[in-house]
Amino acid sequence: MDAGTNEALLEKREHRKASFIKEFGAESKTLWGLSGPAILTYIFQYSLGALTQTFAGQVGELELAAVSVENSVIAGLAFGVMLGMGSALETLCGQAYGAGQIRMLGIYMQRSWVILLVTACLMLPIYIFAPPILMFFGESAEISHAAGKFALWMIPQMFAYAVNFPIQKFLQSQRKLMAMAWISAFVLILHAFFSWFLILKLGWGLVGAAVILNTSWWLIVILQLVYIFYTKSDGAWSGFSWLAFQDLFGFVKLSLASAIMLCLEFWYLMTIVVIAGHLDNPVVPVDAISICMNINGWDAMISIGFNAAISVRVSNELGAGNARAAKFSVLVVSITTVLIGVVCMAAVLATKDIFPYLFTNSDAVAKETTRLSILLALTVLLNGLQPVLSGVAVGAGWQSIVAYINIGCYYIVGLPLGILLGFVFNFGAMGIWGGMIGGVCLQTLILIVITSSRNWDKEAAEAESRVKRWGGAIANH
Incomplete structure (x- = not known):
C-alpha cells in the first residue's frame, strides 16, 4: 500500500470521526433540549406532595404519618397506574407526530381521557376502603384511620392524574415541554405559599393540606388545557370529537401493557x-x-x-x-x-x-x-x-x-x-x-x-x- 493510499485512508477516517462528533453534538443538544424541561417538570410536580408532607410534619407526628402513607401508598398506587396507562400515548402520539399526522394527536388524547377516567372510577374503592387495606399490610390502626380519612379528601387528585397524564404525553410528543415546566413552576410557587397559609397560619391542618394539594393538581390541568385550547397546539387540537370513543379496545390493550410495564418498575x-x-x-x-x-x-x-x-x-x-x-x-x-x-x-x-x-x-x-x-x-x-x-x-x-x-x-x-x-x-x-x-x-x-x-x-x-x-x-x- 503506497503513501498516497494511506494518506487517503487516514483522511477518510478523520472525516468520519469529525462527522460522528458533529452528529453526536447535534443529537446531544436535541436530547438535552427535551430532557431539561422534562426533568424540571417532574421535579416541580414531585415537590408538590413533598412540600405538603413537610408542612404536615409541622402540625404533628400523626399528621405527617397520614400524609406520608397516603402519598406513598394510596396516591402512589394511583400515580403509577395513571402514568403507566397514559404512557401508551408516548408511542401513538410520538409516532403520529413523526409521520406528520398531527390531527390524530387530539383524538388519541381524548381516547386516553376516556380510558383513564373509567380507570379512576374503578380505583375509587382503594381510596374509600384505605384503612382496612393499610391495616392488612401491617400499618397501625391509628395511622391507617388518619391516612384513610386523608385519602377520602384526596379523591379529586386521582381524577386530576387521569386528565393530566394524557395532556403531558400529548404535549411531550410535540416537544412542547417548556410550557409544562413553566406551568408546574408557577403552581409550585403558589402551592408553597398557600400550604403555609392554610395548614399553619389558618390552622386547617390536614383539611388545608387536602384542599391545597387537590387545587394545585387541578390548576396544572386547567392551565395546560387553556394553553392547548388557546394555541390549538399547531393543529393537533381541533376540538372534542365522538371519534374518542372508537377503537377503544386496542387502545385499552396498549394502555394496560404500558401500565403493567411501568407499575412493575415503579413498585419494585x-x-x-x-x-x-x-x-x-x-x-x-x-x-x-x-x-x-x-x-x-x-x-x-x-x-x-x-x-x-x-x-x-x-x-x-x-x-x-x-x-x-x-x-x-x-x-x-x-x-x-x-x-x-x-x-x-x-x-x-x-x-x-x-x-x-x-x-x-x-x-x-x-x-x-x-x-x-x-x-x-x-x-x-x-x-x-x-x-x-x-x-x-x-x-x-x-x-x-x-x-x-x-x-x-x-x-x-x-x-x-x-x-x-x-x-x-x-x-x-x-x-x-x-x-x-x-x-x-x-x-x-x-x-x-x-x-x-x-x-x-x-x-x-x-x-x-x-x-x-x-x-x-x-x-x-
Whole structure:
C-alpha cells in the first residue's frame, strides 16, 4: 500500500470521526433540549406532595404519618397506574407526530381521557376502603384511620392524574415541554405559599393540606388545557370529537401493557421498605433504606427526564421512517446517561459518611445508611441506563415485551433472591436490596440485547403501519 493510499485512508477516517462528533453534538443538544424541561417538570410536580408532607410534619407526628402513607401508598398506587396507562400515548402520539399526522394527536388524547377516567372510577374503592387495606399490610390502626380519612379528601387528585397524564404525553410528543415546566413552576410557587397559609397560619391542618394539594393538581390541568385550547397546539387540537370513543379496545390493550410495564418498575424498589419492615429490630434498617430511597428518588427524576426525551426521539423518528436517526439517538442517550450515572455514583460514594446526617440525628441509622451506600451507588449507576432503555421500549411500542421481562427479572428473580439473601442467609437490609439489584441488572442486560439486536428498519415500517391502522378512522372523518 503506497503513501498516497494511506494518506487517503487516514483522511477518510478523520472525516468520519469529525462527522460522528458533529452528529453526536447535534443529537446531544436535541436530547438535552427535551430532557431539561422534562426533568424540571417532574421535579416541580414531585415537590408538590413533598412540600405538603413537610408542612404536615409541622402540625404533628400523626399528621405527617397520614400524609406520608397516603402519598406513598394510596396516591402512589394511583400515580403509577395513571402514568403507566397514559404512557401508551408516548408511542401513538410520538409516532403520529413523526409521520406528520398531527390531527390524530387530539383524538388519541381524548381516547386516553376516556380510558383513564373509567380507570379512576374503578380505583375509587382503594381510596374509600384505605384503612382496612393499610391495616392488612401491617400499618397501625391509628395511622391507617388518619391516612384513610386523608385519602377520602384526596379523591379529586386521582381524577386530576387521569386528565393530566394524557395532556403531558400529548404535549411531550410535540416537544412542547417548556410550557409544562413553566406551568408546574408557577403552581409550585403558589402551592408553597398557600400550604403555609392554610395548614399553619389558618390552622386547617390536614383539611388545608387536602384542599391545597387537590387545587394545585387541578390548576396544572386547567392551565395546560387553556394553553392547548388557546394555541390549538399547531393543529393537533381541533376540538372534542365522538371519534374518542372508537377503537377503544386496542387502545385499552396498549394502555394496560404500558401500565403493567411501568407499575412493575415503579413498585419494585418500594417493596424493599415493606420487606425490610419484617426484619428483626426493623426501625434502623427501614429508616436507613428510606433515606437511600429518598436520594434515589431525586436521582430518578433525571432518568425520567431522559426517559421522556428518548421516548419522544425514537417515536418521532420511527414515525417519520428514519430508522438510522432513531438508532443513533439511542446510542447518544445511552452514552450520556451512563456518564451521568458514573458521576452520581461517585458523588454518593464520596459523601457516604456525610449525607445520612442530612436526614437523621441517629448515629445507628447514619451508620446503617453509610453501610448501604455501596448499594445506593450501584442503584444510581443503573438509574443511568435502565429507565432510558424503558423509554426506548415505549417510543418503539414494545411495552408488552418489556412487561413480561419485568415480571421475570423483578418478581421471579430479584424479589425471591432479595428475600433469600436477607432472611435465609441473614444479610438483612443489604441482602434484600442486593438481591433486588440483581433483578435490575438482569433486566438491563436483556434490554441492551433487545435494543442492540432489533432491526430498526423493520421498527420504522411497523410504526408506519401502526399510524395507518390507528389513524384510518380519523383520516376518513
